[in-house]
Every structure is written in structure tokens, then in C-alpha cells.
Amino acid sequence: MDEKTIIESLSPIERSVLPNITSSYSNINDISKNSSVDKTTTKRAIGFLLNKDLVKTKSSSKKFVVLGILGINYLKKDLPERILLNKLTEKKTIPIGEIKNICSLNENEARIALGTLKKKAVVEIKEGRVSLLKGSVNISKKMLEEIFMEKLPLEVDQMEPQDSLAYENLKSRKEIVEIVEKINIEVKLTSLGEKISKMKLEGNMIESLTPKILKQNIWKGKKFRRYDLTTSVPKIHGGKRHFVEQSKDYAKNIWLEMGFKEMNGNMVDTGFWVFDTLFTAQDHPVREMQDTFYLKGLRGKIPERLKKKEDCIVFNVQKAHEGGVDGSLGWQSTWNEEDARRVLLRPHTTSLSIRKLREIGKNSKFPSKYFALGKCFRNETVDWSHGFEFNQAEGMVIDENANFRQLIGYLKEFYKKMGYNKIRVRPAYFAYTEPSLEIDFFHTDRKEWVELGGAGMFRPEVTIPMFGKHIPVLAWGQGFDRIITEFFEIKDLRELYKNDITKLRNMKFWRK
Amino acid sequence: MTILTFNKSELEKLIGKITPELEKRITNMGTPIEEVTNKELSIEVFPNRPDLLSLRNFSKAFNQYNKKSGLVKFNVNPPEKNYSISVDKNLAEVRPYTVCAIVKKLKLDYSKILEIIDIQEKLHNSIGRKRKKVAIGIYPLNKISLPIRFIGKKPEDIKFLPLDSSKELTGNQILKSHPKGRDYAHLLKDAPVYPIFIDANDEILSMPPIINSKKTGKVDESTNEIFIECSGNNLYYLNKALNILLFTLSEMGGKIYSMEVKGIDKKTLITPDMKPQNLEFEISDIEKTLGVKFTEKDIKKYLSQMGIGYESINGKSIALVPQYRVDILHPIDLSEEVAISYGYENFVPEIADISTTGEEDKTSKLKRTLGDILAGLGLLETSSYHLTNKKNIRKMHFDFNDFIEVENSKTNRDVLRMDLLTNSLQILSENSNSAYPQKIFEIGRVFSLDESKTSETGVKEEEHLSISIVNEGVSFTELKQILDYLFMMLNIPYTIENTENNNYINGRAGKIFVGPVNVGYIGEIAPRVLKNWKIRMPVVSLEIDLDFLFSSNL
Known part of the structure; x- marks a missing residue:
């Protein structure tokens, strides 16, 4: 920039401050005073001038001892040791246990007061009582610490030996004294600054374009003050959806594009719809309390037992478990209705799928495709990699001609749209699907396969009680939180629902 | 896992x-x-x-x-003299079943013994359901005298020297003071008699499902013949556990001998039964499930790779399933066996040629609309847990009692949220370090007890919206402006009526109505509540039940 351009870009505050800066270092306070500009504005102006290379600054720091919160209080009301000393003068002797009450001190203060006086050899302790030592120093004389506290603030480098001693005595006692660093900034002109400072600064320039200037055409033939476009500006933040919701909306859109209908339903459900209809054996560990959130004191309802057994879903589910649906061996154990009535927080969104399946079974509306993206719960100790609430992406395709290859096809298509290109499937086990699979993606940074979630085709023991015959159903229920944490580079799952407002404000938008 | x-x-x-x-x-x-x-x-x-x-x-x-072998054929020898065990009727309510076998010609070394102990323990914890369903005992045959009896005896009448103990203990003492006894005491709780295996010399072999005798129940490197029993309440899984263990022992070179088990449901069984189970299936079903064409030869090869035999009898396809497998319940299970040996990586993904229409759920749609409106006003959406605790709820709703509590929560959150405001206030209290003003909203599920007859679970779930603004000098006006704008955008008229509510400052609390329905509350939060949350700034909040948006024709 040439000198003329520099002058054109000087803001009014720079114009006020610049003439008061000299070729030798001077203090910001003085510059502020001489320019009749407040200190904050002066600092801002100096910042702008620094950017233009017109001034140079140097800063030096000095350490000061100042009073802490307790110190200010003690200065007003006396140090605990002084209070104890005064009471001892009055009462001669005090049982140690009573110091607290008599002097109105807290436990800690009482301990320190006694300790300090003992160290100064002005008291003695006999048989659990404290009394003044005869012939000790003049107790009305101010203690070193008291003198020191009255003198504060003091610059650390300028302290006398007795001040340092007093400081040492007090510093271990919390919040009586503390050290603060004061930074002193000095400013002088650079050679360019010197040159500019000598030039005529009052250009007849327009600072702000006003309606008046526009209306009266004052702008004609005039120059506008140049802005420094590189200066950083104060941060602002906008309103926005929570990042988990943003991510979910994105994934939902993919399913909608692929022709899936969204399912929604209750988070609280019965064991019947969460486990029994899904052919999960009643003694399967997942049904135990340490894994699942059961609700206290609640017993749910299960569908009625109908006279006509073939139409009765409870009868058919029982048969699936005990053995006999389409020749299946089942679990070879007695099925208990009470377990099915337990009320719990859904551990997966597959409870939505199975309820939907029941609905479809009644009206035979297929082929059809469904998805859900919702919260699930498991009774788990919380740490960086475990949460008791998590999101699951659920999907289901009901079609007479559905097959395993299509299952892989749907999942690969979804994950491709989610930005995961390198995908593999491998065998897996779930009680209610056969065949089952697990899908992994290749983590390019970690150079390893990372699990996305499980899928499979519902077993006849699941579909027959719903449809009366086996209709192929492709189904998956995959953890969604990993996709969110991957994108937002979140290391700790707890961050998902921490709601740190500063972090939420600065969080990037979901974008794939 | x-x-x-x-x-x-x-x-x-x-x-x-x-x-x-x-x-x-x-x-x-x-x-x-x-x-x-x-x-x-x-x-x-x-x-x-x-x-x-x-x-x-x-x-x-x-x-x-890897095609190095196929279906395992077990050679099970018939019972020899006294290879029998009788089950006492009085065990019917305690531990009614046992299945047994004898294995000879074992050459055990230290690592084989470890392998046996390890699979025994793993079976206990998996299909044995922590010994409830199946407990397994293994004994050196030379230390016991056949035949064996499986009987129930009063705990005080049982006395023997158990493993890991220095003195003889009674049944009661074992449950009270032996480490294994304490671990599994719940399995014999309130049982009138405890089960024991006892030999022809009245020597106690073990007290299942707890512990073996030190004298007769310890296999070591000198053992080459063993007696195995599995006891429990489910005959099907007892047989499976026995067969799995016999599979291991036969792979170690052992010769299997069967035993007579007398008194199983008033009958005599010969165990083990290791003849493969015949399962009829259709190759076309597998093709349909997997979407791949197979020849009979393919199927035979793929099943053999999974250790399953294949025969064609009168044109029908029969799978010969080994008795140690517990996972083949239905012909559908064979399709996965074929899929695994075919190779999951070899399936060509297919996108089905079916036409369906996508449709977003109406709650989802509405949540998105509300979110967009509020974000446009500069509000930040939060997302909080559905579980909270009583203490948090009572910071505002101090006389609330209708908690919906979860059992044995591993976290300090053990009740379902009954509103969204509690969580919003918690968020504000945890964010005193973030720049003000803070304007937040949340849309989500809240829970309440539902005593209506039609309720399946006894819990009602509703979608709510809550908005809170915290700032020095924040006013009711500011929030009412937001409410106005929101309803204007939804094109729904609403009214506010004054109300008295402890949660809000008197005279600054209102009920929000849509038509005759009270859909929510708005007001300036009472200082008492703010104090409880250690919030040092005024807060204005509203909470609305969104149900009216779904049910009405608005």
C-alpha cells in the first residue's frame, strides 16, 4: 500500500490516536489520555495501526501480590489467629475443642489459628486447653502478616524481606493472598508510522454512507474511508437444529428416496412385542434386568387368547417358542405369559417392525418397505464408548420374492448414499433372523473394519404367527450413533447429549 | 458374547x-x-x-x-455291566433330569484337561444359563463304583469333602461358606432336598449344580476313563451339552460308551444319542431365500463344509444334522449354512425391482417444521436423555409423585422424563459459562402413567415442545413474541389465560389454549426453581403438548 492509500484507510479513531504516538515507547494509558479516547478504543486503534505496520508495541509484565477473597474479608474482620489471640487475652484459657465456637470460626480456620500461634510461640497447650504463654511478645503489636496485608498490593520484585516472609506464611492458606500478573503495553511509531504521522491526516472522507449523504448527493467527488477487510470480526452464532437431528434427517431422506415409509411408535412396550414375537427365548440373557430397563410395578396387556387358535397371535407365538410352528423345534422350553407382560423401554426399534408386520399381516399389503430411526435403551454403565440411550436405523422389506442378495443390495445402497463405499458383509447371529449378517465399513484412517450393524431375514417362527404363512421379510437394525460420531469427530459418546451450548453453537453442520 | x-x-x-x-x-x-x-x-x-x-x-x-472332512460319525458303544444310573422321584421339583456317558481310552495331558475344564465352564455360562439349565460333572471312573444314583437328600444329611475345601461340609454349609456354594446358592434356594450323585459304595460324587467331591470328582493326567453327567431341568439342552462335550472328548481320541438312565419321566433312556437328526428340506427353498441357483451336488458340498450330511431318499432332500448342533431348528437354518460355505462375499447385491412409495411419518414432518421455524428465530435445538431422576424433577415439580421408574439402573438416571422443561433447566444450569442470551428449544417424547383400560403398557407417551430463554433482563414479551410467530406460521389461533402455578412467578404464568384445549404453559420461572437449579439469571419458558397438531383438523 502506498502512503496515500494508508491514509485513506485510517479510521477516525486511528486518526485521533496516531498523532499522540511518538518515536519512543510510551504507555497506552498516556496515549489514551492525550488522545481523549477511552482505553479500550485506544487499544483497538493501536491494533489497527499495528496491522498497517505503523506502530510497534512491546509488552512487559509485572507480578503483584494482591488480597484474595478471604484476605479482603480478614482485613476487615481480623485474621483467625488475631481473633483467637483476642479471646485468649479475655478468657485466659480455652479448651481446644471450643475454639471454633468461642471465636466463631470454621473447623479449618480454628486449626490454622491455633497452629499459627503455636508456631509464633505465643501460646501453650496443656491438657487439651490452650492459654497464652507468660512473658510472650506484646500481643497488641501487629503481626507481620497483618502489616503485610495492609500494604497490598505490592510488586513482587519490590518486596522487603519481611514482606516475603509474611507472603510465604500466607500463601499456603487458601484465598488470602494471590499473585496477579499485570501486563504493561508500550507503543512507538515505526519508520513508516513516523512518515505518515507527519503527513496531513484530515482527508475529507466519508466514514458512513447516510441517507442524508445519498439524498443531498454529498458523496459526489468524495472518497470513502478504506476498510481493512482482513481484520477479524467478533463471532456470531445462529439458531440451528441439533446435530443429531440434522444427521437423522439426512438418513431419513435416503430411505424416503429409496421408497421406504417411516414407522413411529412407542418407546415403552411389553416383552411380548419386544422379545416374544421376535422369537427371543425367555431365558435369553438379553431379557435379564442387567441388560434391559424394565419399568417398576407395571404389567402390560398382551393380545387376547382367541377361541380359534390359528388366528390367535399369542397361541402362535407360544407355539413358535415351545416348538411346532412349521416343524420348527422352537426353544424346547415352556413359554410363560407373565414374562411377556413385563413392561420395558425398547432395546431396539425392531418392536416397531414387528408391530407393523402384524398390521400388514392383517391386510396383506405388500410388497412394502418400511424404516424407522429412533431412540433405544439399554441398562448400561455410561462411559466414552457406552450409552444407555442410542439411535437405531431400522428397516424392513416385505415381499414374496425378497431374498438375501436383495438384503445386501439395500444395505449397500443406503451406506453408499451415506458416504461409505467400502463395505463388507459377514455371518452373524440374531435370534429372530436367518440367514443373518453383520455389515462393516472399512475405516480409512484406522485401516480396519468397523461394525455398522446387524441384519437378516425374519425366521418363519417370527413371520408365521404374523401372516399365517412364511413371507420373506428383510430386516435390519443398525446403530446410528457411530455414523454421527464419525462425522462430527466426537470421541466420547456422552458428547451426543451433553448439550454444551458453546459447543453446539460452534458445531459444524451435517454435510455429506 | x-x-x-x-x-x-x-x-x-x-x-x-x-x-x-x-x-x-x-x-x-x-x-x-x-x-x-x-x-x-x-x-x-x-x-x-x-x-x-x-x-x-x-x-x-x-x-x-475347508473341505478336509465332512459329517462326524460317532461310534457309541452299548452300555456295559452296571453302566446305569437311577433318578430319584423326589428330584422332580428340584433338578429332575440327568443324562450321562462314559468315555474310555483317553490320554489326558495338562493342556487337554484345561481344554475340558474350559469348555465345561463355557457351556455352563452359555446354554447352561449359568448352571440353571445345565450343570456338568466329570469324574475319574477308577475312583467311583457303578451303578450311580441321582437322589435328593435333606441338606443337613449331605456331608462330604468338596473340591477347594479342607474339611467335610454339609449341604447347608457348602451354600453358606464354600465360594462356589455362595455363587450358585440361588439355584437351590428353598429346595426341600438337594440333589446328589452317589455311587454304589454310598460315596457322594457331587452336589449339582454346585460342586464335586474332592475324592471322586477330580480328573488329572493319570485319568484315562471318565464318567460324565449333565443335570438340569431341560432334557433337550442336557443332551446337547453332553453331545458337545463328547464331541470334544472323541476328538481327543476317547471311546464313547452309553449308559442307562432310569426314572426320566418314568422311563429308561439310553444316553447319549449321537445319531444325526434327519431334517427334510427343499433345495428350492434355499434358492429362493438366498437368490442363488444351486445343483444338488452344490448343496451336498456346502452342507458338508458345515459338518452336515446330505442324503436323497425317495427324491426327498434330507440333511443329517449332528446332535451337537443346537442351532438347526428349522430347514431355514440350512440356508444360512449354505450361505456361509458359499461365502457371504460371493453374493452379488441386487436392488429389487419393486415399486413402493416413500412416506415420512407425520410426527417427523411436524418436528422438522417446528425445528425450522424456531431455528430461523435464532433458537438452538437441544437433545437430552429420556431418563432423568426424581431429584431433578422435584427441583421444579416439588410435589410430583407419579414417577415411572426403571429397575436396577446402572446410571444415576432412573425415571422417565415427565416434561421437557426439567431437562431444559438442567441444560441452562450447566451452561453458565456459555455466552448469554441463551435461547434453546427441544422437541421430544415425555411419559406419564396411563390408567385407562385400553393402554397396553400403562404408560402414555406424548410429543412435547419446550422453549426457554435465559438472559439478564429477559422478558415475558420476548417469549410471547416467539409463541405468536410460531402459531402464526402454523396458521393456528391460540389464546393465553392467566393462571396460578408454583413453577412460575405469580401473575406471570399463563395457560396456552388452542380452542377449548389447554395445550401448555408459558411464564417466567419462579426464583425458587431457579435457586434449586443454581441458575443466576431470569428464565422464561414454555412447554406445549403437540398432540393437538395431530388430532385436530387444524
Whole structure:
């Protein structure tokens, strides 16, 4: 920039401050005073001038001892040791246990007061009582610490030996004294600054374009003050959806594009719809309390037992478990209705799928495709990699001609749209699907396969009680939180629902 | 999840050199590799395959998978003299069943003994359901006298020297003071008699499912003949556990002898039964499920790779399923067996040619609309847990009692949220370090008890919206402006009526109405509530039940 351009870009505050800066270092306070500009504005102006290379600054720091919160209080009301000393003068002797009450001190203060006086050899302790030592120093004389506290603030480098001693005595006692660093900034002109400072600064320039200037055409033939476009500006933040919701909306859109209908339903459900209809054996560990959130004191309802057994879903589910649906061996154990009535927080969104399946079974509306993206719960100790609430992406395709290859096809298509290109499937086990699979993606940074979630085709023991015959159903229920944490580079799952407002404000938008 | 760890050199002796290619095959067989170190290799075994839970069982299955062998044929010898056991009727309510076998010609060494103990424990914890369903006992045959009786006796009348003890203990003492007794005492709680295995010399062998006798119940390197029993309440799984263990012992070179078990449901059984189970299936069903065409030869090969035999009888396809498998319940299970040996990686993904229409759920749609409106006003959406605790709820709703509580929560959150405001206030109280003003909203599910007859669970779930603004000098006006704008955008008229509510400052609390329905509250939060939350700034909040948006014709 040439000198003329520099002058054109000087803001009014720079114009006020610049003439008061000299070729030798001077203090910001003085510059502020001489320019009749407040200190904050002066600092801002100096910042702008620094950017233009017109001034140079140097800063030096000095350490000061100042009073802490307790110190200010003690200065007003006396140090605990002084209070104890005064009471001892009055009462001669005090049982140690009573110091607290008599002097109105807290436990800690009482301990320190006694300790300090003992160290100064002005008291003695006999048989659990404290009394003044005869012939000790003049107790009305101010203690070193008291003198020191009255003198504060003091610059650390300028302290006398007795001040340092007093400081040492007090510093271990919390919040009586503390050290603060004061930074002193000095400013002088650079050679360019010197040159500019000598030039005529009052250009007849327009600072702000006003309606008046526009209306009266004052702008004609005039120059506008140049802005420094590189200066950083104060941060602002906008309103926005929570990042988990943003991510979910994105994934939902993919399913909608692929022709899936969204399912929604209750988070609280019965064991019947969460486990029994899904052919999960009643003694399967997942049904135990340490894994699942059961609700206290609640017993749910299960569908009625109908006279006509073939139409009765409870009868058919029982048969699936005990053995006999389409020749299946089942679990070879007695099925208990009470377990099915337990009320719990859904551990997966597959409870939505199975309820939907029941609905479809009644009206035979297929082929059809469904998805859900919702919260699930498991009774788990919380740490960086475990949460008791998590999101699951659920999907289901009901079609007479559905097959395993299509299952892989749907999942690969979804994950491709989610930005995961390198995908593999491998065998897996779930009680209610056969065949089952697990899908992994290749983590390019970690150079390893990372699990996305499980899928499979519902077993006849699941579909027959719903449809009366086996209709192929492709189904998956995959953890969604990993996709969110991957994108937002979140290391700790707890961050998902921490709601740190500063972090939420600065969080990037979901974008794939 | 069961993790099985093998010594690499022992494993290599059985399945060959472990290369990256071999590791991939192990995963492809359905036993994903957990970890590989210099000395060890760990795999995960899914709960449907307890038959893989030992080095020898896994190696056999892997060799079958690699076409080195097929269906295992077990040679089970008939019972010899006194190879029998009788079950006492008084065990019917306690532990009614046992199945047994004898194995001879075993050459045990230290590592084989460890392998046996390990699979025994793993079976206890998987299909044995922590010994409730199945408990397994193994005894050196030379220390006991056949025949055996399985009887119930009063705990105080049982006395023997158990393993890991220095003195004889009674049944009661074992449950009280023996470490294993304490671990499994709940399985015999309130039982009138405790089960014991006792031999022809009245020597107690064990007290299942707790502990064996020190004298007769310890197998060591000198043992070459053993007696095995599995006891429990489910005959089907007892047989499975016995067969799995016999599979291991037969892979170690043991010769299996069967036994007579008298008094099982008033009948006499000969156990074990290791003849493969015949399962009729249609090849076309497998083709339909997997979407791949197969010849009969393919199917035979693929099943054989999974250790399953195949026969065609009168034109019908029959799978011969080994008795140690617990996961083949139905012909559908054969399709996965075929899929695994065909190779999951070899399936060509297909997008089905069916036409369906996508449709977003109406709650979802509405949540998105509300979110967009409020974000446009500069409000920040929060997302909080559905679980909270009583203390948090009572910071505002101090006389609230209708908690919906979860049992045995492992966190300090154990009740379902009854509103959104509680969470919003918690968020504000935790964010005193963030710049003000803070304007937040949340849309989500809240829970209340539902005593209506039609309720399936006794819990009602509703979608709510809550908005809170916290700032020095924040005013009711500011929030009412937001409410106005929101309803204007939704094109729904609403009204506010003054109300008295302890949660809000008197005279600054209102009920929000849509038509005649009270849909929510708005107001300036009472200082008492703010104090409870240690919030040092005024807060204005509203909470609306969104139900009216779904149910009405608005």
C-alpha cells in the first residue's frame, strides 16, 4: 500500500490516536489520555495501526501480590489467629475443642489459628486447653502478616524481606493472598508510522454512507474511508437444529428416496412385542434386568387368547417358542405369559417392525418397505464408548420374492448414499433372523473394519404367527450413533447429549 | 458374547499355518477374529454355536469348512455291566433330569484337561444359563463304583469333602461358606432336598449344580476313563451339552460308551444319542431365500463344509444334522449354512425391482417444521436423555409423585422424563459459562402413567415442545413474541389465560389454549426453581403438548 492509500484507510479513531504516538515507547494509558479516547478504543486503534505496520508495541509484565477473597474479608474482620489471640487475652484459657465456637470460626480456620500461634510461640497447650504463654511478645503489636496485608498490593520484585516472609506464611492458606500478573503495553511509531504521522491526516472522507449523504448527493467527488477487510470480526452464532437431528434427517431422506415409509411408535412396550414375537427365548440373557430397563410395578396387556387358535397371535407365538410352528423345534422350553407382560423401554426399534408386520399381516399389503430411526435403551454403565440411550436405523422389506442378495443390495445402497463405499458383509447371529449378517465399513484412517450393524431375514417362527404363512421379510437394525460420531469427530459418546451450548453453537453442520 | 482364545501353535497343529488368508476364512465362517497376537488368536463365538467352544471342536469345524472332512460319525458303544444310573422321584421339583456317558481310552495331558475344564465352564455360562439349565460333572471312573444314583437328600444329611475345601461340609454349609456354594446358592434356594450323585459304595460324587467331591470328582493326567453327567431341568439342552462335550472328548481320541438312565419321566433312556437328526428340506427353498441357483451336488458340498450330511431318499432332500448342533431348528437354518460355505462375499447385491412409495411419518414432518421455524428465530435445538431422576424433577415439580421408574439402573438416571422443561433447566444450569442470551428449544417424547383400560403398557407417551430463554433482563414479551410467530406460521389461533402455578412467578404464568384445549404453559420461572437449579439469571419458558397438531383438523 502506498502512503496515500494508508491514509485513506485510517479510521477516525486511528486518526485521533496516531498523532499522540511518538518515536519512543510510551504507555497506552498516556496515549489514551492525550488522545481523549477511552482505553479500550485506544487499544483497538493501536491494533489497527499495528496491522498497517505503523506502530510497534512491546509488552512487559509485572507480578503483584494482591488480597484474595478471604484476605479482603480478614482485613476487615481480623485474621483467625488475631481473633483467637483476642479471646485468649479475655478468657485466659480455652479448651481446644471450643475454639471454633468461642471465636466463631470454621473447623479449618480454628486449626490454622491455633497452629499459627503455636508456631509464633505465643501460646501453650496443656491438657487439651490452650492459654497464652507468660512473658510472650506484646500481643497488641501487629503481626507481620497483618502489616503485610495492609500494604497490598505490592510488586513482587519490590518486596522487603519481611514482606516475603509474611507472603510465604500466607500463601499456603487458601484465598488470602494471590499473585496477579499485570501486563504493561508500550507503543512507538515505526519508520513508516513516523512518515505518515507527519503527513496531513484530515482527508475529507466519508466514514458512513447516510441517507442524508445519498439524498443531498454529498458523496459526489468524495472518497470513502478504506476498510481493512482482513481484520477479524467478533463471532456470531445462529439458531440451528441439533446435530443429531440434522444427521437423522439426512438418513431419513435416503430411505424416503429409496421408497421406504417411516414407522413411529412407542418407546415403552411389553416383552411380548419386544422379545416374544421376535422369537427371543425367555431365558435369553438379553431379557435379564442387567441388560434391559424394565419399568417398576407395571404389567402390560398382551393380545387376547382367541377361541380359534390359528388366528390367535399369542397361541402362535407360544407355539413358535415351545416348538411346532412349521416343524420348527422352537426353544424346547415352556413359554410363560407373565414374562411377556413385563413392561420395558425398547432395546431396539425392531418392536416397531414387528408391530407393523402384524398390521400388514392383517391386510396383506405388500410388497412394502418400511424404516424407522429412533431412540433405544439399554441398562448400561455410561462411559466414552457406552450409552444407555442410542439411535437405531431400522428397516424392513416385505415381499414374496425378497431374498438375501436383495438384503445386501439395500444395505449397500443406503451406506453408499451415506458416504461409505467400502463395505463388507459377514455371518452373524440374531435370534429372530436367518440367514443373518453383520455389515462393516472399512475405516480409512484406522485401516480396519468397523461394525455398522446387524441384519437378516425374519425366521418363519417370527413371520408365521404374523401372516399365517412364511413371507420373506428383510430386516435390519443398525446403530446410528457411530455414523454421527464419525462425522462430527466426537470421541466420547456422552458428547451426543451433553448439550454444551458453546459447543453446539460452534458445531459444524451435517454435510455429506 | 463369548470370546475363545487359542494358543497359536496348538491351533496351527490342528488347522495349519495361520496366514492372513486363513484369518479371513475364520471370520467368513462366522467366527470373527477378535485379536491376534504373537502367541494367541481370539475369536468370537455366537451364542447359537456352543459346539464351537473348544480348540478341538472349533478346529474340526474349520477343517470341515475347508473341505478336509465332512459329517462326524460317532461310534457309541452299548452300555456295559452296571453302566446305569437311577433318578430319584423326589428330584422332580428340584433338578429332575440327568443324562450321562462314559468315555474310555483317553490320554489326558495338562493342556487337554484345561481344554475340558474350559469348555465345561463355557457351556455352563452359555446354554447352561449359568448352571440353571445345565450343570456338568466329570469324574475319574477308577475312583467311583457303578451303578450311580441321582437322589435328593435333606441338606443337613449331605456331608462330604468338596473340591477347594479342607474339611467335610454339609449341604447347608457348602451354600453358606464354600465360594462356589455362595455363587450358585440361588439355584437351590428353598429346595426341600438337594440333589446328589452317589455311587454304589454310598460315596457322594457331587452336589449339582454346585460342586464335586474332592475324592471322586477330580480328573488329572493319570485319568484315562471318565464318567460324565449333565443335570438340569431341560432334557433337550442336557443332551446337547453332553453331545458337545463328547464331541470334544472323541476328538481327543476317547471311546464313547452309553449308559442307562432310569426314572426320566418314568422311563429308561439310553444316553447319549449321537445319531444325526434327519431334517427334510427343499433345495428350492434355499434358492429362493438366498437368490442363488444351486445343483444338488452344490448343496451336498456346502452342507458338508458345515459338518452336515446330505442324503436323497425317495427324491426327498434330507440333511443329517449332528446332535451337537443346537442351532438347526428349522430347514431355514440350512440356508444360512449354505450361505456361509458359499461365502457371504460371493453374493452379488441386487436392488429389487419393486415399486413402493416413500412416506415420512407425520410426527417427523411436524418436528422438522417446528425445528425450522424456531431455528430461523435464532433458537438452538437441544437433545437430552429420556431418563432423568426424581431429584431433578422435584427441583421444579416439588410435589410430583407419579414417577415411572426403571429397575436396577446402572446410571444415576432412573425415571422417565415427565416434561421437557426439567431437562431444559438442567441444560441452562450447566451452561453458565456459555455466552448469554441463551435461547434453546427441544422437541421430544415425555411419559406419564396411563390408567385407562385400553393402554397396553400403562404408560402414555406424548410429543412435547419446550422453549426457554435465559438472559439478564429477559422478558415475558420476548417469549410471547416467539409463541405468536410460531402459531402464526402454523396458521393456528391460540389464546393465553392467566393462571396460578408454583413453577412460575405469580401473575406471570399463563395457560396456552388452542380452542377449548389447554395445550401448555408459558411464564417466567419462579426464583425458587431457579435457586434449586443454581441458575443466576431470569428464565422464561414454555412447554406445549403437540398432540393437538395431530388430532385436530387444524
